Amino acid sequence: MEIKLELLPPEKRRKLDLEGDLPFGCIFTDHMFLMYYQEGKGWYDAQIKPYEPICLDPAATVFHYSQTIFEGLKAYYGVDGRIRLFRPERNMARMNYSAKRMCMPAIDKEFALHAIKTLVDLEKGWIPKEIGSALYIRPVLMGTEAFLGVKPSSEYIFFIILSPVGAYYKEGFNPIKIYVTDKYVRAVPGGVGDVKTGGNYAASLMASEEAAKLGYTQVLWLDAIERRYVEEVGTMNIFFYFEDELVTPALTGTILPGITRESVIQMAKDWGLKVNERRITIDEVIEGAETGRLKECFGTGTAAVISPVGYLAYKGKEYVINQGQTGPLAQRLFEELTGIQYGEKPDPYGWIQFVP
Template sequence: MNAQTITFKESTQKKQKPKSDQLGFGQVFTDHMFIMDYTEGQGWHDPRIVPYQPISLDPASMVFHYGQTVFEGLKAYLTEDDQVLLFRPEKNMERLNRSNDRLCIPHIDGEFAIEALKELIKKDREWIPNAEGTSLYIRPFIIATEPFLGVAPAKHYQFIIIMSPVGSYYKEGIRPVKILVENQFVRAVSGGTGTAKTGGNYAASLKAQQLAGEKEYSQVLWLDGVERKYIEEVGSMNVFFKINGEIVTPALNGSILEGVTRNSVIELLKHWGLKVTERRISMQEVKEAHQKGQLEEAFGTGTAAVISPIGEFLWEEDQMKINNGETGDVSKRLYDTLTGIQKGTEPDPFNWVTKVN
């Protein structure tokens, strides 16, 4: 299967594009979408780019009843010389297939998916915003479409890609966010679906997120689901701590999402010669480092926000302010470098960017 097999139906009703300075996140969508079907015995077939539209599903479609769905998130960027770049899309497709495996969904051809994505971006290229801090957010996802009320892997699926011009994920932008450490609820445990990017993980996090919002905290920091003391990740980000010169991030343990930005940050820190360690780290250790004045920085990493400095944790009514609530030097350097590579203004020694045109 190659790009020439993708059929195209152009939208006859083009939408009005939002102004770059008025972009939120994931609220407005481009004129077209990509769809491909899966049928047991036939495999993935009928790849097509069509006008963005509602999808029609049988009420008994298994995605509604048993949550068999996975998704990804990546971005396209417009450079100063009008090129379109993707950041490590092959990593997203590799992770999508790992999620597929966990949810018993048939693998997709990652190379073909990237080619299909490139074709979709070319059709809606004019939707890519060029203002500072903006990009085109891309959401590939797969849903089980077979109408069957039985608990078993479905025999029919759809792979869909939609796109949305976006600004900053957090209203704070690169300004530090406040994070509430969750003690009551559990998001995932080793052996569960925590390493898969599947809707149920996020549905399970909403209650804690709602309660955090009521206390005016941007996100929740999840602890392990067994002992409730070891740090895992923030709701939409992996998390890093700079403690007495060492940068520490929780080791992947079977319940933490393997972030593409997380991996990129680790490689970049090592490239700079900074000490970075993947290991188990408890909230108590972070508290003690804060008390000793050794908690120098904390930040989250993810496709949506790229780098999000953390200015405060609240854990068991203990308020921990970090770096006087200001963005730290490492966080700022990482943000500037990663966004620079993504936008083509910084050197790319790792060959992370893929040109679309």
């Protein structure tokens, strides 16, 4: 399918100062990608056009039945001047997994990557050149058929928007404070916890608001059945580095299979670390923090890459991890991953794709 181009004339394109601190997800580029789907017709009318509101019928399924999924990845300006994407094929594979679970049509992964690269190349002037900043890429798929009734939509829009961003957390790479909730749950077995769908994030807002009021950056979720087993943080997967092993909760269908998570597991194993994907209770974590057996804790995700956790609050008590400092493993993982992403270090895994 050909991508039609409807571009703003150069004199109408905005010129922004991309130096210094950039807010996350508040600024958007001049253009966006869209294409449409209709049952019996398939995908059609792929286009890049000026960024603008999308007009939808008030009865569109996305409004009433939350039939929507999305992804998040980044484009990086390398130190050699080349533009890099980090494992974008994994994002599109995960998007199709989400689409299947939400009864939505699959997207041709190669075409989607072509669309991403075409749009990023067009908007490359929006990519910040400072290490640590990037161009955030947000692909979205949503149901648009106008009807009131619980069934899959027969019409969809797939679109991609871009946003120049700095650090996700105001703390930057400094350790964050996390609040463990046993009051709310994020996902249940057999549900959509391993799907990147909008409803998961809407359901997390109450706990996040309560944690923020107490001075915590994010929420650590426990399992929905016993409320004992650690699952993930609101925007990240979670890792615990004990004396002799690096542990992350196993993918049991209630946890998002993070691409940075997958990358960290591969790198840590290659460095000779014992890595276990298993169930881990909050009691084991607390005991490790109290005795010092828990050497480090950190989150992983596209937005923050590696986010050290210095403090953990549970049942009214705060526990300090590694004296509230960034640990050497988190530091090494951050430097290796960002080194690959910005072209400062070799890419032994073939994770990088270039634009164009």
